[in-house]
Amino acid sequence: MTKKTNKPKKPALKFSKGMRKKLMVLFTVLTLCLCALIGRLMYINYTSGEKYEKKVLSMQSYDSVTIPYQRGDILDSKGTVLATSVAVYNVIMDCSVMNATTKVDGEEVKKYVEPTIEALLECFPDLEEEALRKNLEERPDSKYIILKKKLSYDEIQPFINLQEAVDEDENKLNPNIKGVWFEKEYKRIYPFDSMASSVIGFVSSGNVGTIGLENYYNSTLNGINGREYGYLNSDSDFEKTVIAPQDGNTLITTIDANIQSVVENKIKEFNETYKDNYREGDGSANTAVIIMNPNTGEILAMAEYPTFDLNNPRDLTGIMTEEEKEEATSEEILEALNAIWKNYCITETFEPGSVQKPFTLAAGLETGSINANMTFECDGHEVVGGHTINCVNTRGHGLETLEKTLMDSCNDAIMQMTYLIGVPNFSKYQSIFNFGQKTGIDLPGEANTAGLIYTEENMTAVDLATNAFGQNYNATMIQVASAFSSVINGGYYYEPHLVKKIVDANGKTVSTMEPTVLKQTISQGTSDLLKKYLYSTVTDGTAGYAKVDGYSMGGKTGTAEKQPRDEENYLVSFIGFAPYENPELLIYCVVDEPNSEEQDHSYYAQNIVREILEEVLPYMNIYQDEETTGANEGLGITGKDPFYNNTASEE
Numbered sequence: 001m002t003k004k005t006n007k008p009k010k011p012a013l014k015f016s017k018g019m020r021k022k023l024m025v026l027f028t029v030l031t032l033c034l035c036a037l038i039g040r041l042m043y044i045n046y047t048s049g050e051k052y053e054k055k056v057l058s059m060q061s062y063d064s065v066t067i068p069y070q071r072g073d074i075l076d077s078k079g080t081v082l083a084t085s086v087a088v089y090n091v092i093m094d095c096s097v098m099n100a101t102t103k104v105d106g107e108e109v110k111k112y113v114e115p116t117i118e119a120l121l122e123c124f125p126d127l128e129e130e131a132l133r134k135n136l137e138e139r140p141d142s143k144y145i146i147l148k149k150k151l152s153y154d155e156i157q158p159f160i161n162l163q164e165a166v167d168e169d170e171n172k173l174n175p176n177i178k179g180v181w182f183e184k185e186y187k188r189i190y191p192f193d194s195m196a197s198s199v200i201g202f203v204s205s206g207n208v209g210t211i212g213l214e215n216y217y218n219s220t221l222n223g224i225n226g227r228e229y230g231y232l233n234s235d236s237d238f239e240k241t242v243i244a245p246q247d248g249n250t251l252i253t254t255i256d257a258n259i260q261s262v263v264e265n266k267i268k269e270f271n272e273t274y275k276d277n278y279r280e281g282d283g284s285a286n287t288a289v290i291i292m293n294p295n296t297g298e299i300l301a302m303a304e305y306p307t308f309d310l311n312n313p314r315d316l317t318g319i320m321t322e323e324e325k326e327e328a329t330s331e332e333i334l335e336a337l338n339a340i341w342k343n344y345c346i347t348e349t350f351e352p353g354s355v356q357k358p359f360t361l362a363a364g365l366e367t368g369s370i371n372a373n374m375t376f377e378c379d380g381h382e383v384v385g386g387h388t389i390n391c392v393n394t395r396g397h398g399l400e401t402l403e404k405t406l407m408d409s410c411n412d413a414i415m416q417m418t419y420l421i422g423v424p425n426f427s428k429y430q431s432i433f434n435f436g437q438k439t440g441i442d443l444p445g446e447a448n449t450a451g452l453i454y455t456e457e458n459m460t461a462v463d464l465a466t467n468a469f470g471q472n473y474n475a476t477m478i479q480v481a482s483a484f485s486s487v488i489n490g491g492y493y494y495e496p497h498l499v500k501k502i503v504d505a506n507g508k509t510v511s512t513m514e515p516t517v518l519k520q521t522i523s524q525g526t527s528d529l530l531k532k533y534l535y536s537t538v539t540d541g542t543a544g545y546a547k548v549d550g551y552s553m554g555g556k557t558g559t560a561e562k563q564p565r566d567e568e569n570y571l572v573s574f575i576g577f578a579p580y581e582n583p584e585l586l587i588y589c590v591v592d593e594p595n596s597e598e599q600d601h602s603y604y605a606q607n608i609v610r611e612i613l614e615e616v617l618p619y620m621n622i623y624q625d626e627e628t629t630g631a632n633e634g635l636g637i638t639g640k641d642p643f644y645n646n647t648a649s650e651e
Helices: 016-058 113-123 129-137 153-164 212-214 259-272 322-327 330-341 351-367 402-408 411-432 462-465 477-488 523-541 603-619
Strands: 064-067 081-093 103-106 107-109 145-151 179-190 226-232 237-244 250-253 284-292 299-305 374-379 381-384 389-390 398-401 492-494 499-503 507-511 516-518 556-562 569-580 585-594
Touching: 016 330, 064 107, 064 129, 081 153, 081 299, 113 129, 113 153, 113 179, 145 179, 153 179, 259 284, 259 411, 259 603, 284 603, 351 411, 351 477, 351 523, 351 556, 351 569, 374 411, 381 411, 381 462, 389 411, 389 462, 402 411, 402 523, 462 499, 477 492, 477 523, 477 569, 477 585, 523 556, 556 603, 569 603, 585 603
Parallel strands: none
Antiparallel strands: 064 226, 081 145, 081 179, 103 107, 226 237, 250 499, 284 299, 284 585, 374 398, 381 389, 492 516, 499 507, 556 569, 569 585
16 A cells, blocks of 8 residues: 655745836836837937938848939029930949859750840940840859940930830740840030030039039039839848939029120121131130110120030130140130130130220219219320320310210210219229129139229229229129129129029029119119219210110220230120110120231120110110111221220320
């Protein structure tokens, strides 16, 4: 008989009340920590998920592809495309894919090589079979070999059609064409070739604006590349993540393509008419025109001659022969390119000549140094500081009022006025009119003329006398045009500008550039008086050849003898406005060294202006406000200025 043994039972695990409380607190703390961790991870994923996703994906060993952004367009004020970017494609060969082997009847076979090479040669006949096979042999693992660059979609479409061809059952007809793909990028094109070339500028490799608006607004026009990442997910399946590119913003400019076209055509006609006329070369060393709205500072047209093709900006044909290009150093080539890329209207300085005279009268009238009732006797010259300075009419104009001084472009009367105005007042108003200072126009390369004008401290009596009629100091076209706008618009100096709005890729407005008044230069009364004088200068004075029949106009001629004086080279100009009462347009034309034996005639600039305005004024819906007389009928680009030339000489 077996004797049972009763083993003692283990006592149940018991926690004291205090211990249970501690365990509950610990469990609660751990739960809260876990919740906090989950919350933190959710927050990081929400705020920085894309950033960390990029980091993780960048560490994967799978390929990623850049998706290029599209650079923003440049449009004229009415929406005409002046610069745009179009999609082009590079043909890329992936040797690693083409060389991949598969088992056929137990053997490793490269079944993609022959069909793919055959397709490439069929669709791109200029490729060489030998070169393709050499790449496959010498670079078998390469994933990126560029076969062709910058092809249009139409050019690559035949190959795509072969790759994607299917039968009635949607089965691929050419499944073994593999290892070729098309890399998308964008090519900058300019639909109007050379129109506004120095204003628009062009793009070098890498979407880098080189000159003009392309350079000044480079970061605005550029976007941000996207990216396509390949990676393995948690199930070890291959997936792709695409981060879309952000396209650049578009510029809506103040330029009117129609006005710009008229201006460029008239400048070209002038230069072709006077080509090789007196010396070998174009009709002038430089011809340039600015048209702007004097009430806003908006530039409607800015043109020059010679110009260049934006779609081929490094073409020096006509500038250098092939032999000269081969022998030229890189510095000489760059110098030649910079010569055609320059924007004469903002980068080049010159002595403006008699277009300065309205500014001199403005300084005198505003300071009370002179008044509208004064007269001055012109005997044909003035002796200043021991120097005899001749008037444009060496026989003398006789008695000159302020109005007649501008009408006759009388240097003698202007110099007599400077005795009353004085150096401090004249120097002060040169600064008020912004001479010696940059205008702030939204273009790169604006010339700094601070060292090219006299200050109160260094201006002598002779300097004052000659500066008063626009000699012995330098300015740029944009400085003169902006200052003159304030003379005729009531005294308001507007910052000149070329972009009025920036929109995003969807057409949504990003920013708007409102007209900016930087200062008031003169009073409304002085402005009205000077407008009247300038009107008389066109109707009955030296600026008659600029007059457009049927339209009221005002303006001033200029003729400046260039340094060195003994070479007798001249820069002639005309600046004017229309209509007289309420100016809607300002035009400034400069002809630098007309190709003529007699350069010193503002007629050349006046004639260009008249021919431009005959087309532009009706286009702008500026209506005729004077009787049509036919006075200018039959005028051509020949003959001689019937008025005095505006040249001064110093003895």
